Amino acid sequence: MNTYYAANLLIFAGVDIIACLALNLQFGVSGVVNFSFIVFQAAGAYAAAVLSMPPDTAPDYSFQIYVGGYQLPFPLPWIGGAIVGGLVALPVGVVVLRRLRADYQAIALLVTSIIANTVINNARPLLNGAAGLALVPQPLDGLVNTSTNSYQYLYIALTAISVAIVWFIAARIVNSPYGRTLRAMRENELAASALGKNSTALKMTIFVVGGAIAGLSGAILVGFLQVWAPSTWLYPETIILFAAVIVGGRGNNVGAILGALLVPVGFEEVTRLLGRMNIGPPNLIPALEWVCIGLLILGFLWFRPKGVVPEQRRVFPGALAVEEETRWVVGKRAR
Amino acid sequence: MSLLIAAFGFGLVSMAVIALAAVGFTMQFGITNMINLAYGEVMIASAFFAYYLNQARVSVWIAMLGGAAFGAVFSFLINRFVYAPFQRKGTALLGMVIVSLAVSLMISNAMLPIVGYFSVAYRERFSHLLRFGDIALSVNQIVIIGLAVAVMLAVHALLRYTRLGKAMRATAANPMLARNCGIPANRVIDAVWLITGSICGLAGVVAALDSDSFTIASGATFLITALAAAVLGGAGQPYGAMIGAVIIGLVTELSAAVWAPDYKQVVAFAILVLVMVLRPQGLLAKRGALAAAG
Numbered sequence: 001m002n003t004y005y006a007a008n009l010l011i012f013a014g015v016d017i018i019a020c021l022a023l024n025l026q027f028g029v030s031g032v033v034n035f036s037f038i039v040f041q042a043a044g045a046y047a048a049a050v051l052s053m054p055p056d057t058a059p060d061y062s063f064q065i066y067v068g069g070y071q072l073p074f075p076l077p078w079i080g081g082a083i084v085g086g087l088v089a090l091p092v093g094v095v096v097l098r099r100l101r102a103d104y105q106a107i108a109l110l111v112t113s114i115i116a117n118t119v120i121n122n123a124r125p126l127l128n129g130a131a132g133l134a135l136v137p138q139p140l141d142g143l144v145n146t147s148t149n150s151y152q153y154l155y156i157a158l159t160a161i162s163v164a165i166v167w168f169i170a171a172r173i174v175n176s177p178y179g180r181t182l183r184a185m186r187e188n189e190l191a192a193s194a195l196g197k198n199s200t201a202l203k204m205t206i207f208v209v210g211g212a213i214a215g216l217s218g219a220i221l222v223g224f225l226q227v228w229a230p231s232t233w234l235y236p237e238t239i240i241l242f243a244a245v246i247v248g249g250r251g252n253n254v255g256a257i258l259g260a261l262l263v264p265v266g267f268e269e270v271t272r273l274l275g276r277m278n279i280g281p282p283n284l285i286p287a288l289e290w291v292c293i294g295l296l297i298l299g300f301l302w303f304r305p306k307g308v309v310p311e312q313r314r315v316f317p318g319a320l321a322v323e324e325e326t327r328w329v330v331g332k333r334a335r
Numbered sequence: 336m337s338l339l340i341a342a343f344g345f346g347l348v349s350m351a352v353i354a355l356a357a358v359g360f361t362m363q364f365g366i367t368n369m370i371n372l373a374y375g376e377v378m379i380a381s382a383f384f385a386y387y388l389n390q391a392r393v394s395v396w397i398a399m400l401g402g403a404a405f406g407a408v409f410s411f412l413i414n415r416f417v418y419a420p421f422q423r424k425g426t427a428l429l430g431m432v433i434v435s436l437a438v439s440l441m442i443s444n445a446m447l448p449i450v451g452y453f454s455v456a457y458r459e460r461f462s463h464l465l466r467f468g469d470i471a472l473s474v475n476q477i478v479i480i481g482l483a484v485a486v487m488l489a490v491h492a493l494l495r496y497t498r499l500g501k502a503m504r505a506t507a508a509n510p511m512l513a514r515n516c517g518i519p520a521n522r523v524i525d526a527v528w529l530i531t532g533s534i535c536g537l538a539g540v541v542a543a544l545d546s547d548s549f550t551i552a553s554g555a556t557f558l559i560t561a562l563a564a565a566v567l568g569g570a571g572q573p574y575g576a577m578i579g580a581v582i583i584g585l586v587t588e589l590s591a592a593v594w595a596p597d598y599k600q601v602v603a604f605a606i607l608v609l610v611m612v613l614r615p616q617g618l619l620a621k622r623g624a625l626a627a628a629g
Contacts, residue, residue, distance in 0.1 A: 033429050035436070036447055099615045103370055103428040104566075108611060110372070110436070111562060114555055115604040122597045235555075239440055240435065287447040294441035298417065298434060300424070 006223075013265045014159035015221045016244070020260035021170045021215035021253060023241050027312075028250030029174060030206045031186030033106035035238055036092065037214060042120075042233035043088040044081035044215025045222035046127050049136045051077040052089040052223075063133060064128040071318045074107035074139040078162075078219040082187070084308035085215015093207040100199055102189075113235040139223050159220055166213055170253050173209070180314075182206060221296020237288065240264050243293050246300050249307030258309055263296070337469040342592035343585070344470030350584030351483030352542050356557060357564035357576035359488055359534035363410075365571030366507040366527045369418055370432055371437035375558025377413070377532070378539030380442060381406040382549060385540045386457060395457045396478075405538015406457050407529045413438060414528040427457060443554055454548040479541050485532060488575055493530070503527060507571070520572045560587075563603040567610050569617025578618055582606070 026032045054061055055069030072080070096108045121130045138146045139158065147149065173179050185192040185199050193199050222228045240263060248259020267289055274285050297318060300307060360374050386404035389395050416528050464471045472480075494500040502523045505513040512522045542548040542557055564583045568575025583603055590602045608616065 014555040033432065058617060087436060095612055100611060104570075104611075104615070106432045107370060107372065107562065107609075111559055111604060111607065114559060115601060118600055119598075192541050236440055239436060246433075269370070283452070284448045290444035291441045294437040294444075297437040301421070301430060302424070 003149040003152050007156055009265070009269075010156045011159050011220070011224050012268060013261060014156075014163045016241075016260040016264040017163050017257050018166045018217040018220070019214060019241055020244050020248070020264075021166050022210040022217070022219070024084045024250060024253065024256035025170055025173060025213075025246050026206055026210040026243055027128075028223065028252070028256065029179060029186065030182040030203065031102070031189075032097070032203050032207060033102070034207070035106055035110035035235070036071065036116070037210075037241060038233045038235065038238040039092075039113050039116045040085045040089055040211040040214035041218035041221070042116075042228070043211075043218065044085040045218030045228045045233075046133070047084035047215065048077040048081035049133045049222050049228055050127075051080045052137050052139075053133070053135070064131070064133060065125050066128050066133060067126060077139070080214060081219025082212045083220075084121040086212035088215075089208045089211025090204075094203045097203045097207060110235060113238060116179070117132075117230050117234060130230055132231070133222075133225060134227045136222055136226045136228065138226065144223030155224060162216060162220060166216070166258075167253060169213075171207075174253060183314075239297070240267070240293055243297050244302075245307075246297055246305075247307055249309035249311060250310030252309060253307040255307050255311070259307070262308070263293070267319040268295070270305065338592050339589065340469040341471065342588045344467075344472055345591075346585040347470075347480055348472065348476045348584075349588050350581050351480045352538070352545050353560050353564050353565045353584050354577050354580035355483050355486060355534060355538035355541055356561035357568070357580050358487065358573050359538060360530040360561045360567070360572055361489075361526065361565040361576040362493070362534075363614070364565070365533045366503050366574070367414070367418075367524050368428070368510075369414075369422070370428075370435065371410075371413075371418075372432065372435040373413060373442055374535060375554040375556070376439045376442040376446075377406055377535050378542065379554035380409060380446060380559045381456075381536035381539040382543035382553075383446065383551075384536075386455055389457050395544065398457070399537065399544075401538035403533040404539040407533035410535060411500045411525065411534035414524070421523075427509065435547060437551025439554075439558075443551060446551060452552075453549060453551040454619055456548040457544055458582055462528055473571060475544060479485060479545060482541065486537070486625060487577055490534075494573065499523070499526060501592070559600055560603050566607060566617055569619035572617065572619045575617055575619035 017038070023034065025039050026034045050066055050068035051070050051072045053069050054071050055067070056062065056064055056066050058069070092109070092112060096105050096112070101109060107223055120127055123129065127133060137154070138151075140146070144154070181192070181197050184195075185197060185202050189199050192202075212223070218228075225294075232274075244259035244263035245256055246259070247263055249255025250256070271285065271289060356374075356378065360371065363369055363371050363374070373498075381402040384405040385395070385398040388398035390403045393401070417434065417438055418431065419429060424436065463474050465474065465477065492500075493502060502513070502518045503526075505516070505518055506520050506523050506527075510520055538561075539557065543553070546553065560583065564579035565576045566579070568579030569580060570579065583606060586606060587599045589600050591599050594602075
């Protein structure tokens with residue numbers, strides 16, 4: 001039981017860290033307010049599920065209807081999840097990121113998230129509709145016994161390796177000249193394009209890279225939970241990740257990781273503790289938690305817009321001190 | 336054929352409901368430069384306020400006025416205590432979108448313990464049908480259409496023929512210049528939130544009345560249709576929102592008649608995607624959703 005609890009906590013933490021690193025690349029580093037982030041996580045989860053499950057004609061699986069069912073061996077479903085996450089990001093990016101103004105991009109992505117959920121919820125033959133997929137095989141199922149304690153540790157290790165890989169990639173992106181260009185676009189898109197940077201292409205690449213990482217996080221999650229349904233990826237789930245990145249400190253990876261540990265993991269734990277106490281009507285505590293997430297976003301944007309760990313100022317040695325504050329989300333009072 | 340004509344009748348009702356919602360939304364954006372993603376939640380909160388009045392044996396039409404008043408006060412307070420301070424602080428447009436989404440999340444979840452998940456309906460609904468050829472509409476639906484036409488005319492009169500409307504248009508065009516010309520921009524913006532808030536509340540009650548039963552989850556649906564109509568017409572353009580509502584109302588009802596009613600929202604969304612790809616600025620606006628250069 002204790003091992004299961006530890007596995008639960010650590011794997012959720014790992015998935016949230018991966019998701020927050022990806023969202024930070026898009027929202028924190030590049031200024032793309034991706035309100036449909038959870039859709040790419042869901043795409044990866046569905047892809048990993050149908051890649052690892054047997055066809056829906058198999059005797060134990062005949063109560064659900066879904067496409068695919070390829071029974072691929074372990075690393076392939078996770079890789080497939082990442083690829084599908086990136087592939088789904090491509091058409092969304094082409095429609096949304098090309099010509100629209102930044103705030104319209106945000107609302108278009110929010111609407112995309114709500115509609116994608118509605119479609120998957122209503123179109124049963126595709127991915128079993130509202131009931132979702134169940135009995136998703138765990139990685140290495142059949143090769144090792146998945147019901148032992150040591151398997152839980154193995155899963156934690158696999159998650160940790162994924163976190164390390166994603167962190168490495170994110171760090172490379174943030175510190176590369178490409179990352180510098182992304183930050184330039186975030187701070188002043190017009191100026192960046194005037195210097196010959198193609199902002200649409202920059203946004204597209206980071207949108208697809210972030211989508212792929214989000215897909216990987218979904219694949220890890222679905223391998224552990226073994227179920228996936230539209231009710232697990234409603235649009236407010238994206239807002240939790242936004243709260244995490246804002247609280248942690250947008251634009252830097254350490255902040256994103258800290259935010260993931262403070263907000264989604266922290267709230268998960270609080271729910272678990274308060275859930276035992278039976279206070280008020282059954283839906284009171286979860287509802288109040290969502291209110292708290294909203295307050296957290298407003299509070300941090302008001303009092304500490306740069307988050308707990310602010311993004312470090314990057315200055316060239318010998319450059320004149322620049323006084324103007326970062327103001328792409330919250331800045332100084334306009335005069 | 337008669338199916339399509341009947342669907343046209345429902346289309347008229349949808350148009351009325353969507354037009355009410357979209358005009359309030361687009362005026363908020365056009366004049367105060369605020370994409371208020373909490374709009375759908377304010378609509379559903381007003382619908383529930385009217386529902387409780389209605390449960391206390393108040394006629395649904397008077398409860399509707401109550402809902403409008405509730406929407407006005409609620410929107411005014413949200414702007415006064417959340418949006419306006421953040422705007423004064425110099426928050427960028429993108430930041431304001433995040434702020435309004437957080438507000439939307441807070442409203443719906445603060446309401447949840449009070450109203451619950453259950454779907455509810457107004458009592459004392461007039462289901463008596465009037466027939467015009469193949470079109471059969473209930474008394475309710477005809478009142479809704481009349482109400483929408485009246486509000487559209489009132490908005491037109493307000494913007495065209497009153498000093499307040501002129502001040503609103505000036506503030507929308509250039510707030511700084513309007514202020515320098517002696518227009519009390521802050522008071523104009525307060526008035527905008529009260530007026531659009533009351534339209535929002537009215538739209539919420541009307542949408543709830545039209546959809547027979549409603550739940551707390553209807554807020555997101557309301558927001559999407561209002562957004563689609565507003566963006567189609569050209570965001571910030573009240574007349575554009577009216578045209579957008581006519582198109583979306585007709586197309587969704589016709590598609591529901593010939594295809595599947597479950598996908599009304601998806602059809603509205605498909606229209607939205609087409610607009611964004613082909614004409615991001617909308618039908619009427621010159622700039623609208625189009626990015627600056629680059």
